[in-house]
Amino acid sequence: MTFAAWVSWAEITVMHSVNERIRDINMSDEPISDVPLTRATLFQMIADEVCRDGIVEPYEKVILQQMARFLRLEPEEAWKIAMHAWNIHKDATVVEQSPIDPLKLYSLALKSVISEWEIDHLEERVLAGLRKLLHLSDENHKAILKEIESEGKPNTVIQNDSKAEIAPRIPLPTPGSTTDALGMRLAHDPLEAWLNDHRYWFPLKNNASTAASRGWKGFIEGMANGDEGVMYDGLDALDDVLNSLENLTFVDVVLALAVVRWSRVLLKTTFSANEVGDARHWPGLELYRRLCVKMGPILISIDHLRDKTPIENALAMALVFLLEDLCMLAKCRHAEPIGSLGCLISYIAKISPKSQVSHRAVDLIRLLTSMVARQGGAIIESFVTACRDICHCMPQNHPLTLAAHTSIMSLAPKQAMFPASYSPRANTSSSPSFPQAVQRLERLITEISSQDEEERLFIKALSSTDLSPVDEILSATTSSHKENKLEPAAFLFRELVAMIFPVLPGIPRPVVAFFALGSPGGHHEEMKGGWVQIMLKKLDGNSIQTIPKFPVFPSTSLMSVPLKGKDAIALGDALDRSGGAYDVVLVDPGRKGVRIWHQVGDLDPTGNLFRVEEKLLSEEKFEEADKYLDQALSRHPWMSRAWVRKGLIAKQGGDLKTARQAFERALEVQPHDPHSLTRLGVLEKGEDQMESSEMILRNALRILPTEPSAIVTLASLALSRIAGGENAALPTWDYYVAGLHASQGNGEAFREIVAVGDSFDPSITSGILTIPVDTVFYL
Numbered sequence: 127m128t129f130a131a132w133v134s135w136a137e138i139t140v141m142h143s144v145n146e147r148i149r150d151i152n153m154s155d156e157p158i159s160d161v162p163l164t165r166a167t168l169f170q171m172i173a174d175e176v177c178r179d180g181i182v183e184p185y186e187k188v189i190l191q192q193m194a195r196f197l198r199l200e201p202e203e204a205w206k207i208a209m210h211a212w213n214i215h216k217d218a219t220v221v222e223q224s225p226i227d228p229l230k231l232y233s234l235a236l237k238s239v240i241s242e243w244e245i246d247h248l249e250e251r252v253l254a255g256l257r258k259l260l261h262l263s264d265e266n267h268k269a270i271l272k273e274i275e276s277e278g279k280p281n282t283v284i285q286n287d288s289k290a291e292i293a294p295r296i297p298l299p300t301p302g303s304t305t306d307a308l309g310m311r312l313a314h315d316p317l318e319a320w321l322n323d324h325r326y327w328f329p330l331k332n333n334a335s336t337a338a339s340r341g342w343k344g345f346i347e348g349m350a351n352g353d354e355g356v357m358y359d360g361l362d363a364l365d366d367v368l369n370s371l372e373n374l375t376f377v378d379v380v381l382a383l384a385v386v387r388w389s390r391v392l393l394k395t396t397f398s399a400n401e402v403g404d405a406r407h408w409p410g411l412e413l414y415r416r417l418c419v420k421m422g423p424i425l426i427s428i429d430h431l432r433d434k435t436p437i438e439n440a441l442a443m444a445l446v447f448l449l450e451d452l453c454m455l456a457k458c459r460h461a462e463p464i465g466s467l468g469c470l471i472s473y474i475a476k477i478s479p480k481s482q483v484s485h486r487a488v489d490l491i492r493l494l495t496s497m498v499a500r501q502g503g504a505i506i507e508s509f510v511t512a513c514r515d516i517c518h519c520m521p522q523n524h525p526l527t528l529a530a531h532t533s534i535m536s537l538a539p540k541q542a543m544f545p546a547s548y549s550p551r552a553n554t555s556s557s558p559s560f561p562q563a564v565q566r567l568e569r570l571i572t573e574i575s576s577q578d579e580e581e582r583l584f585i586k587a588l589s590s591t592d593l594s595p596v597d598e599i600l601s602a603t604t605s606s607h608k609e610n611k612l613e614p615a616a617f618l619f620r621e622l623v624a625m626i627f628p629v630l631p632g633i634p635r636p637v638v639a640f641f642a643l644g645s646p647g648g649h650h651e652e653m654k655g656g657w658v659q660i661m662l663k664k665l666d667g668n669s670i671q672t673i674p675k676f677p678v679f680p681s682t683s684l685m686s687v688p689l690k691g692k693d694a695i696a697l698g699d700a701l702d703r704s705g706g707a708y709d710v711v712l713v714d715p716g717r718k719g720v721r722i723w724h725q726v727g728d729l730d731p732t733g734n735l736f737r738v739e740e741k742l743l744s745e746e747k748f749e750e751a752d753k754y755l756d757q758a759l760s761r762h763p764w765m766s767r768a769w770v771r772k773g774l775i776a777k778q779g780g781d782l783k784t785a786r787q788a789f790e791r792a793l794e795v796q797p798h799d800p801h802s803l804t805r806l807g808v809l810e811k812g813e814d815q816m817e818s819s820e821m822i823l824r825n826a827l828r829i830l831p832t833e834p835s836a837i838v839t840l841a842s843l844a845l846s847r848i849a850g851g852e853n854a855a856l857p858t859w860d861y862y863v864a865g866l867h868a869s870q871g872n873g874e875a876f877r878e879i880v881a882v883g884d885s886f887d888p889s890i891t892s893g894i895l896t897i898p899v900d901t902v903f904y905l
Contacts, residue, residue: 166207169199171231172256173211180215189256193235232262233270307724308707308798311829314569316902317861322562324857326443330381338367338378349391354413361385361420368427376436382424383437386444386470389417390451393463394868394904397651397679405620405679406651408462418466425473434477441478442563448474449487449567452512453574454901456497457721458654459714461504468512472519475526482559486567488529493574495533500581500719510538517543523550577722584711584720587630588639593717595687596623596641603643618715619644624672624686626662628696636700636708638672638729640684642715650712652676655869656830656902657800658710658723661740664733670694673736698731698762706764706796727766727796734758735768748775766796770805777809785809800830808839816843831902832869837862841879868903 172193176182194204235256257267331342341363348357364382368374392410399407428437448471455464475484491513498509513530520527522544534542542548603621607614621643628636638660642650652674659675669688678684689697701708710723730736734754742751752775755768773788786809792802803826810819820843826836844859866876 166199166203168234169193169204170207170211172235173208174215175231177208177211177215182212193256228262229266229270232256232266233274236267236270237274308726308829312798312825315824315828316831317824317827317858319566320861321857323443324861326562327384327387328857330377330384333375334377334381335367335375338364338375338381341367342381342384345385346388349388349413352409352413354416357413358416358420361417361424365420365424365427368424379428379431379437380440382428383440383444385417385421385424386474387447389414389421389470390447390901390904391868392417393451393455393460395458395460395651395654396871397677401680403681405682406460408460411462414463415466418469421470422473425477429477438478438481438557439560439563441474442481442483442559443566445471445474445478445481445483445487446563446567446570449490450570450901452494453490453570454904456494456501456505456509457577458904459501459505459650459721461508464505464508465511465515468515471512472515475516475524476519479521479524480555480557482556483563483567485525485556486564486571488525490567490571490574491526491529491533493571493578495536496578497574497581497719499537500585500716501714502716502718506537510534510541514541514543522548580722581720583632584630584637584709584722585718587633588713588717588720590631591627593625593641595625596643599623599685599687600643615644617644620681620683622650622682622684624674624684626670626672626687626689626693626697628689628693628700633709635704635724636697636729637711638708639711639713641713641717644715650679650682652679652682653712653721654904656723656832657725660710660729661736662730662733663736667691668694670697670731670733673740694731701729701731701762702764706762706766727764727792727799727802730758730762730765730768732758732761735765735771738771743771743775748779751775764795766792766799766802769795770802773805782809782813798829800826800833800836803829804833804836804839808835811839811843816846819843831865834866834870834875837866837869838875838879841866845879865903 173190176190190204190208199207236253253267257263331339334342341360344360344363345357346360348354348360364385367378368382392414393408394410395406395408397407398405428434431437434441448467452464452467452471455461455467475481475487478484494509498505510533513533516530517527517534520530528550531542531544531548535546539546599621600618600623603618604614607617619642623641623643625639625641626636627639630637638658640650640653653676655676661673661675663671663673665671665688667690669690671688672686674684705726706729707724707726708729710725712721714720728735734757738751738754742748742754752772755772758765758768769788769792773785773792776782776788777785786806789802789806789809792799793806796802803822807819807822807826810816810822820840823836823840826833827840830836841859841862844855844862847855848859863876863879866879870876
């Protein structure tokens with residue numbers, strides 16, 4: 127068992143009873159004072175003290191985790207000891223008097239910790255926690271320490287078994303100790319999933335009829351260039367092919383369905399060019415609406431085919447793609463396209479009513495209903511419109527129809543298509559669907575279910591927290607607009623208030639929250655992306671202020687509530703407990719819905735990182751910057767961003783050896799930090815370690831699919847392979863370049879990498895089609 131797994135167990139024991147049986151724990155039941163004192167028995171004493179009242183407090187969990195590290199116990203051994211103590215005391219109703227003198231226990235722990243005659247910062251924190259547990263004062267600590275010092279350097283106090291002596295020091299808590307979100311992403315490779323899908327769709331255009339290929343080309347060109355007329359003419363040509371029924375091939379039909387998949391490109395949003403209006407601009411609005419209208423006749427033509435069996439796989443995949451789009455829009459608070467998307471979903475589901483995918487989508491609709499109900503506003507209106515389309519098109523006894531009707535009754539009962547008494551017996555019989563489509567849908571349902579559970583936890587935590595600073599800002603802003611004879615609603619949707627919560631009830635990590643004050647629906651385009659960059663600035667009086675590193679739109683008003691006094695100190699403590707992991711949340715105006723980002727390693731409560739990045743680096747004061755980074759790391763060694771900065775400073779100075787050491791140290795303290803992975807991967811490429819570089823960078827993109835440096839470097843690696851005649855690398859290059867454009871726009875990085883591709887022989891790259899179709903690039 128890894129240390130991270132053991133820590134995960136420690137988290138679980140707080141919320142759930144431990145029912146599993148403990149086997150092969152050969153522990154003596156005799157009084158602890160009669161057992162020879164080893165590191166293991168000392169840990170057993172501490173575990174007994176922690177569990178004696180049947181309750182494990184958060185700070186007590188930290189004591190167990192850190193003491194296991196400092197006593198150099200094997201993770202499996204520490205886990206067994208802690209489980210043994212928990213099973214003995216979990217049902218305790220009366221707190222028993224400790225059989226051990228707390229002063230003696232603390233003295234033994236102190237002697238163990240300072241066995242090398244020095245106490246580092248983390249060890250001080252462990253001892254402070256142990257004093258709190260044993261109700262000892264700082265004066266007790268000083269007295270015991272003075273007594274130990276008078277005895278000389280301890281070297282025989284604890285009996286060291288050979289196993290404990292040679293065991294390596296357990297590393298700092300990793301992101302997995304407080305959140306599985308980052309580490310779990312390594313289990314899914316978005317590139318591989320895309321390539322598998324690509325192998326299904328890409329060959330179609332090479333085998334389609336001339337007329338269908340011409341229509342497809344027109345659709346793609348019109349969509350890529352934002353030309354509504356060209357796109358519509360292409361869709362018309364595809365419709366003509368299907369209606370003629372002459373020489374119609376299976377490939378022609380599936381190519382028409384591929385339009386549904388590529389329509390995702392039109393859902394991309396960008397910053398508005400109007401700096402005084404809404405931040406979110408949807409350039410594909412008109413094209414998407416026209417596409418949805420035109421796909422109606424195309425799908426009706428497919429529905430009239432006598433034998434739809436050959437295209438069932440394509441139908442299943444197309445429906446899953448649309449459901450992914452629906453989830454993506456709900457998560458991004460992008461309400462406008464949802465109504466039109468409902469039409470496409472209902473059409474596809476109607477064509478294949480017995481598909482396992484259409485039946486399984488019922489659970490997804492239920493989850494999304496809960497999500498949009500919490501968000502409120504325009505998102506509810508659009509979702510209800512989509513559900514009405516499903517009710518209109520699908521058989522009334524289909525499970526998807528019933529789910530859509532139930533959603534309407536829950537969200538807007540006056541808009542129901544059927545009477546309130548409507549409850550036909552659902553036809554639950556379904557036919558097996560394309561396994562690839564079913565697997566993709568199951569993964570989507572699992573993701574949304576997990577997201578729903580997390581949202582509920584955060585809403586519950588926020589509801590029991592003092593949010594008066596946000597309320598005061600809302601009241602003052604509203605009054606100000608009214609005094610100036612302005613409509614508050616027209617301005618509040620642009621307001622954001624940032625607050626830091628070192629502790630939220632039930633949340634294992636510190637939280638940086640951004641509260642949206644206006645109507646739901648999504649002015650805040652700047653809060654889109656896989657990682658919300660935030661800096662902390664130290665103010666006078668040791669207060670801490672949130673400084674966004676993401677681009678704030680000119681019309682957005684972002685106010686930050688400083689963290690003061692003991693709360694500022696508590697933030698550092700909380701980050702130490704979480705190993706540097708924290709959450710960022712965007713809270714909807716009704717405070718019933720949130721969007722969550724799990725992050726790690728770059729939130730610096732000392733303010734040194736802010737000073738370095740905002741001032742010293744721009745002034746090229748690299749030595750001074752390095753010193754400030756060292757100060758931050760001496761206080762919080764889990765800060766991977768500080769290690770990355772040290773590595774970049776060394777790299778800029780030509781010291782690649784030191785740079786590598788810094789990047790490797792960053793990964794040692796935060797194995798799941800995508801930015802640290804990226805820097806090491808780029809360095810590997812510079813040293814011609816191509817295989818290692820590609821592996822590291824792909825892991826970075828599994829965790830953060832839009833990391834631009836990782837995308838650019840992997841795209842350049844793919845181009846090198848293409849230049850060597852490896853045409854199989856074309857789809858890989860296509861994926862990365864498309865992703866770079868989708869996530870970063872037509873910026874300098876995109877233009878540079880495309881320019882390199884343009885230098886190759888056109889015959890080599892003629893098959894490249896840089897059209898992004900993966901949701902990870904839009905979220």
